[in-house]
Amino acid sequence: MSVLEKADSGVAPRAGLVGRVPALAVLEYQLVAYRRTWRAGVFSSFLLPLLTMVGFGIGVGAYVESGVGGVSYLDFIVPGLIASTALQVAVGESTWPVLGSFEWIKVYFAQAASPLRAGDILGGHVAFVLFRVLTSSLAFLLVAALFGALHSPWALTTPLLVLLIGLAVATPVFAYSASVRSDSYLSLLFRFAVIPMSLFAGVFFPVESLPTALRWLAYASPLWHGVDLCRAATLGVAPDWSVPGHLLYLGAWAAGGWLLARACFRRRLVV
């Protein structure tokens, strides 16, 4: 029998949803690849929040007798840790995997030879990153709930908030990872962006304790906006900044990052 014998009607059948949204085929590929490693990740995605919560919330918290702004230290840092987990997972999944897909295993080039466009390839991979952000944050949320650190029904909105944080940081990082040719640049990103943000963007202490110049850096970082929103949600209090302001600011990072990343993907894939 001929390998290329056209089946049935002679017209290749188009799969419904994937036919309409080609990026879903890329997401599917990423999930198939993830199926090989997810078990190893599940344990650590519960262990890490557990350890940080015990270490910082209960260990350090024991010395912070007055709490922060009227809430216990554990309750104060839990939403911050949820937001910073979203940041770390989003950046982690948008650095090496993206560089590797261009430089090492070159799957993006294989995808670009199919009907997929640069935007589909980018969109499908970003969707996978959001999936990872969401599942990791849900693990954290679950541990937090067990510790009784969630105090408001608004906590139910945190999954949406972490998705927004994830999108706001993943898209510009995709652009960055698509523009560099060596992974030593990726470590720079962690050293000079991720770690400072995690430490100074309001996760462990209010940014008001920072000197003015640094405080403005914290305000500029997407993480602070995410932390403030998450904290408002889990504690059921008003955020320091207006909610639409936060959402718009993170949305602007996401939109700007998307346009930049798509341009970078096109430059690499269509030459």
Next chain:
Amino acid sequence: MSKDGVLIRARGLVKRFGDFVAVDGIDVEVRAGEAFGFLGPNGAGKSSTMRMIGCVSPPSGGELQILGMDPRRDGPAIRARLGVCPQLDNLDPELTVRENLTTYARYFGIPRRTARERATELLEFVQLAERANSKVEPLSGGMKRRLTIARALVNEPDIVLLDEPTTGLDPQARHLVWERLFRLKQQGVTLVLTTHYMDEAEQLCDRLVVMDGGRIVAEGSPRELIERYSTREVVELRFGAEGQETFAGKLAGIGERTEVLPDRILLYVADGDAAVAEVHARALAPASVLVRRSSLEDVFLHLTGRTLVD
């Protein structure tokens, strides 16, 4: 497809990278069902041409029509009907052999069940059925290349593009790939391939263009090209260590043409044995004598003054 059966039509096609002109105004027509080759050394512009045909590289000038469509506008629609086997394998080494095919099929919007069925058939075809569930990473170069070819067929393409399909493979693996490609050809699949191996071009191509420095220097079937640009037979003489030039002058008049290479002298003649007799009659004693048929290598040498493989 246009009515005259031309699947790919290029007119004055140009590709520039900054100041560098990789493809310098080529005219090409590929018809349905033929195996068409771009033969030339590295840097001749073959891969740049292939990337333009594959709709992942916009032309810098000239016209290009593929399956009756314009790659600048209809890239995704054209790519949906192409099968691409790139020069460097870009399989996912962490996935299984089968998953590499099924995930790729999904990029074409092929339903999961159809994708699974096709993967089974194609793995049978490229003789990898028993490795279906093993990871790609430990496979040999030849197996990976066959898997890449299978992947290129997953969407039942109208045209299969193969960029240097056997470069880097050992002889046995090359023959297996050739044999599979020959089968495809017999089934009427249109193949477009680049190669710098003349034997590959001779084995697989119905028609080919010889490229050098971004231009097409000759076009025809392998047989036509050999008849037009070379003699029927070639005598290869090697004269030990003294250097070939010393002897070149003494061979004047034997055959139609003489090429002096660093390690041997080629005599282009109609009758090889008669020419060898003439060499001996002139009291020359080459260290080795080989009479062979002309090949595309000789065509290339004649057209460019250089050998194909460095």
